[in-house]
Amino acid sequence: MIDFDKLAAYSAAVPRYTSYPTAPEFLDNFSGDDLIRKIEDSNKTNRDISLYFHLPFCRSACYFCGCNVIYTSKEDLKDRYIDYLEKELEICSRHLNTKRIISQLHFGGGTPTFFSAVQLQRVIRSIKKTFLNISKNVEFGIEIDPRFFTPDHMKVFAENGVNRISFGVQDFDPKVQEAVHRIQPLDITEKAVEIARANGIKSINIDLMYGLPCQNIASFEETLRLTLELEPDRVALFNYAHVPWLKKTMRKIDETLLPAPSEKLRMLKAAIETFEGAGLEMIGMDHFAKPDDELNIALKEGRLHRNFQGYTTHGECDLFGFGVTSISEGKDFYLQNIRENGPYEAKIDQGRPPLMRGIELNKDDLLRKKVIMSLMSNFVLRFKEIEREFDIEFRTHFHDDLSALKPLEEDGLCAIDNEGITVGRTGRLLIRNIVMNFDAHLKKNQNRRFSKSI
Numbered sequence: 001m002i003d004f005d006k007l008a009a010y011s012a013a014v015p016r017y018t019s020y021p022t023a024p025e026f027l028d029n030f031s032g033d034d035l036i037r038k039i040e041d042s043n044k045t046n047r048d049i050s051l052y053f054h055l056p057f058c059r060s061a062c063y064f065c066g067c068n069v070i071y072t073s074k075e076d077l078k079d080r081y082i083d084y085l086e087k088e089l090e091i092c093s094r095h096l097n098t099k100r101i102i103s104q105l106h107f108g109g110g111t112p113t114f115f116s117a118v119q120l121q122r123v124i125r126s127i128k129k130t131f132l133n134i135s136k137n138v139e140f141g142i143e144i145d146p147r148f149f150t151p152d153h154m155k156v157f158a159e160n161g162v163n164r165i166s167f168g169v170q171d172f173d174p175k176v177q178e179a180v181h182r183i184q185p186l187d188i189t190e191k192a193v194e195i196a197r198a199n200g201i202k203s204i205n206i207d208l209m210y211g212l213p214c215q216n217i218a219s220f221e222e223t224l225r226l227t228l229e230l231e232p233d234r235v236a237l238f239n240y241a242h243v244p245w246l247k248k249t250m251r252k253i254d255e256t257l258l259p260a261p262s263e264k265l266r267m268l269k270a271a272i273e274t275f276e277g278a279g280l281e282m283i284g285m286d287h288f289a290k291p292d293d294e295l296n297i298a299l300k301e302g303r304l305h306r307n308f309q310g311y312t313t314h315g316e317c318d319l320f321g322f323g324v325t326s327i328s329e330g331k332d333f334y335l336q337n338i339r340e341n342g343p344y345e346a347k348i349d350q351g352r353p354p355l356m357r358g359i360e361l362n363k364d365d366l367l368r369k370k371v372i373m374s375l376m377s378n379f380v381l382r383f384k385e386i387e388r389e390f391d392i393e394f395r396t397h398f399h400d401d402l403s404a405l406k407p408l409e410e411d412g413l414c415a416i417d418n419e420g421i422t423v424g425r426t427g428r429l430l431i432r433n434i435v436m437n438f439d440a441h442l443k444k445n446q447n448r449r450f451s452k453s454i
């Protein structure tokens with residue numbers, strides 16, 4: 001049973017923990033040489049590789065959007081962006097062993113399908129030309145805005161082995177769509193899902209969001225009903241994080257139309273009950289998936305991981321990101337590309353990796369990353385595993401952190417015994433509040449601002 005009153009009591013501004021240390025801790029004093037060094041180190045491990053391509057263009061702003069987006073309708077800008085992606089691939093391939101196995105490929109944005117089918121074919125061809133060992137079982141996922149998705153796009157995807165599609169919806173109510181500046185009639189989404197299914201895509205995800213302006217429990221229940229009619233394999237249900245001090249477009253949202261925290265909780269409750277009632281199971285703090293979905297199986301086997309793209313079964317890969325703002329993640333580093341297009345291009349013109357900032361994890365970071373990410377993904381932590389890997393006595397090493405967690409344990413969010421930590425149903429939704437007790441950087445930098453956990 002989820003205790004929804006408790007959720008309200010714990011709603012606080014906390015990091016999302018798509019990485020540890022979190023992105024605000026990344027440092028500016030990283031250069032292309034650091035990336036080259038990390039790439040060359042990673043070649044020695046010969047781990048599989050996950051590739052991420054950030055395709056940042058959109059026609060117009062959805063006011064809730066937290067992504068790094070460039071608004072344009074100029075075709076030549078997009079062609080030019082691909083020119084630079086190709087140059088970035090070339091620079092990277094001078095150092096990365098391109099015979100390593102690629103087991104995951106992901107296109108995110110922006111709106112990847114705002115690029116034409118011909119342009120996307122060009123991107124995929126360049127990837128295949130660069131990386132010589134793309135696994136037969138590669139997981140190839142694309143984020144799609146149904147408003148910019150054609151049978152021509154699908155033809156390119158089908159020919160190139162795309163096997164996961166995530167459709168952005170957020171809410172089906174026209175009033176909500178108007179308030180967030182994203183008009184997307186139901187039949188457009190239905191048609192997009194139909195095209196994907198007809199072309200053999202077996203994993204279809206729908207993104208929803210609660211906490212948007214004009215949403216209320218009745219309208220959201222209708223969105224949930226319509227979502228189930230699309231028979232998604234996965235649903236991602238995001239809590240709208242209103243951070244207008246960080247995202248200019250959010251300032252266009254009329255704050256008086258935002259639902260009250262109690263209404264948001266009712267929406268969350270309705271979503272959990274609706275999706276679980278339909279046989280989907282809750283993964284992590286904000287995903288639902290069919291029982292035979294890979295994410296679900298990984299969760300049951302304790303193999304689920306979390307990275308910048310959300311939950312993944314490919315946590316043992318080195319992740320290399322291409323394009324503006326994209327993030328690379330290896331065993332002991334995070335590195336992020338430059339955010340703005342101009343400086344990104346300028347760096348590439350110098351023949352250098354277009355790096356903006358990053359962090360090299362020290363021993364303590366590695367230990368805490370393991371603790372935080374294990375709890376975030378699998379909701380269980382076995383002290384022995386950590387002790388074996390890091391040569392510590394867990395309860396002694398984390399004495400203060402465990403003491404800070406005690407009130408949450410007393411409140412029933414988690415159970416701590418001699419074996420480890422187990423997070424309960426209510427605690428799962430407050431997992432960010434639980435793991436923040438192990439975040440050493442946060443303790444040093446109390447003045448950081450984050451979105452609310454609920």
Ligand code: SF4
Nearest residue numbers: 058061062065109110
């Ligand atoms: S289409 Fe997607 S990426 Fe583009 S503005 Fe809307 S939510 Fe953001």
